[in-house]
Amino acid sequence: MSENDRGMKKWAPYASLIEQKDYLNRMRKNKERVSKPLLSAEQAEEINDLLLHCRGEDLIFRYFKDGFIYEIQQSILSVDCASKVVRGSEMCLPLKAIIGLKRVNS
Amino acid sequence: MNNKSIIVIDLKAFYSFVECVDRGLDPFTTPLVVCDKERGPGSIVLSVSPYLKSMGVPSRCRQYDLPKLPNMIFAVPRMSLYLSKSAEVVSIFLDYVDEEDLHVYSIDESFLSVAPYLNLYKCTPRELARRILDTVKKKTGLVCTAGIGPNIFLAKIALDREAKSAPDRIAEWTMEDIPTKLWTITPLSEMWGISTHLEATLNAMGMVSVGDLAHFSKDLIVKKFGIMGEQLHNHANGLDSSDIREKAIPKDQSLSIGQTLMRDYDPKELPLIIREMVDDLTLRLRFEKKLATVVHLFVGYSGEGLGGFAHQTKLLRPSDDVDDIYGALMHIYDKFISNHQIRNVGMSLGGLVYPDYEQLDLFVDPEKREEKRRLQTTIDEIHAKYGSNAVLRATALTKASTAIERHSRIGGHRK
Numbered sequence: 242m243s244e245n246d247r248g249m250k251k252w253a254p255y256a257s258l259i260e261q262k263d264y265l266n267r268m269r270k271n272k273e274r275v276s277k278p279l280l281s282a283e284q285a286e287e288i289n290d291l292l293l294h295c296r297g298e299d300l301i302f303r304y305f306k307d308g309f310i311y312e313i314q315q316s317i318l319s320v321d322c323a324s325k326v327v328r329g330s331e332m333c334l335p336l337k338a339i340i341g342l343k344r345v346n347s
Numbered sequence: 348m349n350n351k352s353i354i355v356i357d358l359k360a361f362y363s364f365v366e367c368v369d370r371g372l373d374p375f376t377t378p379l380v381v382c383d384k385e386r387g388p389g390s391i392v393l394s395v396s397p398y399l400k401s402m403g404v405p406s407r408c409r410q411y412d413l414p415k416l417p418n419m420i421f422a423v424p425r426m427s428l429y430l431s432k433s434a435e436v437v438s439i440f441l442d443y444v445d446e447e448d449l450h451v452y453s454i455d456e457s458f459l460s461v462a463p464y465l466n467l468y469k470c471t472p473r474e475l476a477r478r479i480l481d482t483v484k485k486k487t488g489l490v491c492t493a494g495i496g497p498n499i500f501l502a503k504i505a506l507d508r509e510a511k512s513a514p515d516r517i518a519e520w521t522m523e524d525i526p527t528k529l530w531t532i533t534p535l536s537e538m539w540g541i542s543t544h545l546e547a548t549l550n551a552m553g554m555v556s557v558g559d560l561a562h563f564s565k566d567l568i569v570k571k572f573g574i575m576g577e578q579l580h581n582h583a584n585g586l587d588s589s590d591i592r593e594k595a596i597p598k599d600q601s602l603s604i605g606q607t608l609m610r611d612y613d614p615k616e617l618p619l620i621i622r623e624m625v626d627d628l629t630l631r632l633r634f635e636k637k638l639a640t641v642v643h644l645f646v647g648y649s650g651e652g653l654g655g656f657a658h659q660t661k662l663l664r665p666s667d668d669v670d671d672i673y674g675a676l677m678h679i680y681d682k683f684i685s686n687h688q689i690r691n692v693g694m695s696l697g698g699l700v701y702p703d704y705e706q707l708d709l710f711v712d713p714e715k716r717e718e719k720r721r722l723q724t725t726i727d728e729i730h731a732k733y734g735s736n737a738v739l740r741a742t743a744l745t746k747a748s749t750a751i752e753r754h755s756r757i758g759g760h761r762k
Binding site: 246247248249250251252254258259260261264265267268269271272 | 426427430431433434435437438441446450451452453454458499540574577578581582587588589590591593631757758
């Protein structure tokens with residue numbers, strides 16, 4: 242490049258409003274949000290089967306929270322039907338949040 | 348590099364437009380200004396509606412400059428509303444281009460590099476600009492103008508010179524437009540990057556229009572102005588090699604905060620102010636997960652010719668701790684303060700580093716330090732969740748404090 246000027250430096254924002262950065266970051270974070278995946282009857286059935294038939298081994302949970310999808314590996318301590326949660330060795334998950342469940346080696 | 352295509356998009360009369368849309372009024376027929384009237388007749392007018400602009404009201408003025416209209420609406424600034432609207436618009440831009448090809452220049456202006464997308468969208472830069480402008484209008488009610496050019500500079504000049512008056516609010520310049528549209532600009536200060544001061548210097552060298560500047564000897568200009576001269580000569584010839592993807596913009600190398608006090612402060616009162624500013628500044632430091640190694644303090648005295656002082660010192664070790672930083676600043680303060688009334692205070696934290704490891708201090712109990720850090724993190728989280736005034740030092744209730752007042756403002760204007 243024969244032109245030797247200051248490149249993007251001259252277009253540096255004045256950034257007189259430091260708060261703008263926070264708003265933009267929040268917007269970017271929100272943009273990454275997804276809506277909760279819908280489960281088909283078979284998928285729900287599969288999750289239910291595994292919840293019923295597991296024997297304390299580690300399972301991989303895929304769950305949805307606030308627009309993001311997470312995975313965690315844990316074993317089930319109990320399923321509380323009254324409050325509709327799964328108590329696991331690592332965390333307690335609402336049944337509604339679970340969108341996938343599989344055995345570790347499958 | 349030669350087939351770049353840049354769109355510069357600017358939100359028309361941004362603050363006042365947002366206020367009109369929010370009130371369900373038509374900005375093109377409503378006399379509205381964004382101005383905090385309570386600050387007196389000298390209050391700065393932050394923005395005037397397109398209707399008032401068309402009547403010849405200058406964009407930047409003070410309250411006493413405004414025509415006395417009976418139906419004039421004075422909107423109190425709502426900075427947080429404008430910032431979230433601005434982010435909403437940027438989010439629309441990101442539906443069209445990748446983060447890499449976007450550069451947010453200010454609250455109401457962004458640059459988009461669109462060459463890579465023209466095949467995808469199967470359209471010309473002008474058609475793409477039209478689509479983006481229409482989407483912004485549809486989703487937010489806000490009106491934009493766009494300048495298009497082969498580089499950022501020409502796109503920006505097209506926007507500033509032509510787009511605002513174009514019927515479709517879009518102006519597209521190519522290299523062929525340079526002799527007729529760029530070189531004819533006079534006085535020189537009407538071109539981006541030339542101040543009235545610089546204009547006077549160039550006039551004295553015999554240059555009156557941008558064309559004169561373009562044809563002036565580049566060597567002489569570089570000799571006189573250095574690298575800025577080179578940039579100036581390139582711009583006058585419609586050249587700008589800056590690349591949006593370059594992102595050469597350094598991430599904040601330092602963090603700073605400053606304020607002009609509402610009255611004169613006695614030197615004895617100032618430590619409180621410094622304390623409060625350290626609280627706010629270190630919050631930002633911790634938020635960026637960095638440590639400071641250098642602190643800098645500026646104090647400006649009230650009254651003509653008294654000046655002030657500005658000094659810096661190195662911290663004993665990188666830190667984000669309020670007491671470490673306050674201690675270092677007070678060290679400077681006590682050493683240099685003289686017995687005058689104070690009107691300005693500023694401070695910055697420099698030499699920012701990421702805490703890869705921590706060197707333990709022989710004289711500080713690491714457990715105590717950890718405990719203090721946890722307390723600080725908890726306070727930060729409360730601030731993030733419930734606002735900066737949710738937890739304050741008790742001194743915030745004293746007369747000298749400015750914390751509550753400052754926290755209710757963004758960029759010095761009302762939230």
